[in-house]
Amino acid sequence: MPEELPADSFVAKGSWLFAQECNFVAGAMKEEMIPPASTLPEVAFCGKSNVGKSSLINALTNRKTLARVSHTPGRTQQINFFELGKCVMLADLPGYGYAKVSKKMRTGWNRLIVSYLKGRVDLRRVFVLVDARRGVKEHDIEVMKLLDKSAVPYQIVLTKGDHLAKKDVEPLLESVAKAIKKHGAALPEILLTSSSDRTGLDIVRAAIASLVLEKE
Numbered sequence: 001m002p003e004e005l006p007a008d009s010f011v012a013k014g015s016w017l018f019a020q021e022c023n024f025v026a027g028a029m030k031e032e033m034i035p036p037a038s039t040l041p042e043v044a045f046c047g048k049s050n051v052g053k054s055s056l057i058n059a060l061t062n063r064k065t066l067a068r069v070s071h072t073p074g075r076t077q078q079i080n081f082f083e084l085g086k087c088v089m090l091a092d093l094p095g096y097g098y099a100k101v102s103k104k105m106r107t108g109w110n111r112l113i114v115s116y117l118k119g120r121v122d123l124r125r126v127f128v129l130v131d132a133r134r135g136v137k138e139h140d141i142e143v144m145k146l147l148d149k150s151a152v153p154y155q156i157v158l159t160k161g162d163h164l165a166k167k168d169v170e171p172l173l174e175s176v177a178k179a180i181k182k183h184g185a186a187l188p189e190i191l192l193t194s195s196s197d198r199t200g201l202d203i204v205r206a207a208i209a210s211l212v213l214e215k216e
């Protein structure tokens with residue numbers, strides 16, 4: 001932890017939070033299977049298939065197999081709910097934009113997400129994961145529009161930052177900033193992460209802690 005951060009900072013709170021027990025609560029493949037909004041605040045993760053979402057959730061929670069790291073992208077079209085430390089519900093939304101997925105499955109994705117977003121009064125933030133090598137793509141924009149409509153604040157988390165050369169970081173951040181500028185519900189701060197070298201994980205944990213833990 002950098003020295004300038006006091007011990008009670010959200011980085012410390014985030015590391016405390018993510019060291020708590022984390023349990024799978026439910027998986028919803030259909031609208032009817034979505035559990036009612038719990039009494040806990042909730043944050044959700046979404047992104048293109050293969051973006052590194054499962055890896056990020058595993059890395060954040062220091063587990064190897066909590067969210068399955070998939071080698072067959074596009075298959076699991078379900079929302080998985082994990083309860084962390086009796087403090088927050090983590091919702092792992094199904095990956096989108098896998099090329100081989102049929103139109104029918106795409107419509108299914110949208111419908112599931114729309115019905116999920118509808119009932120989520122305690123949804124504090126959606127993290128939209130974007131591959132650092134690829135930047136924001138058309139399908140990400142579509143999803144961002146959906147989130148704008150639902151007025152859920154969302155934040156871009158760049159994944160696989162370890163693949164990025166240092167000189168490419170600034171241009172990437174600039175291009176992402178430009179892409180999200182027009183989006184009403186997008187938060188301006190962009191987080192750069194890597195599940196492999198663990199870059200930025202403390203910042204994501206801190207962001208979640210700041211959303212769900214009491215501020216003294």
Ligand SMILES: Nc1nc2c(ncn2[C@@H]2O[C@H](COP(=O)(O)OP(=O)(O)O)[C@@H](O)[C@H]2O)c(=O)[nH]1
Binds near residue numbers: 047051053055070193
């Ligand atoms: N180099 C690198 N590879 C990653 C990282 N995160 C995920 N991957 C790889 O990307 C692939 C897809 O990851 P996964 O977590 O299953 O993606 P998901 O489909 O979004 O859940 C896997 O082969 C992972 O090992 C990362 O931070 N760095």
Ligand SMILES: [Mg+2]
Binds near residue numbers: 055068069
């Ligand atoms: Mg996955």
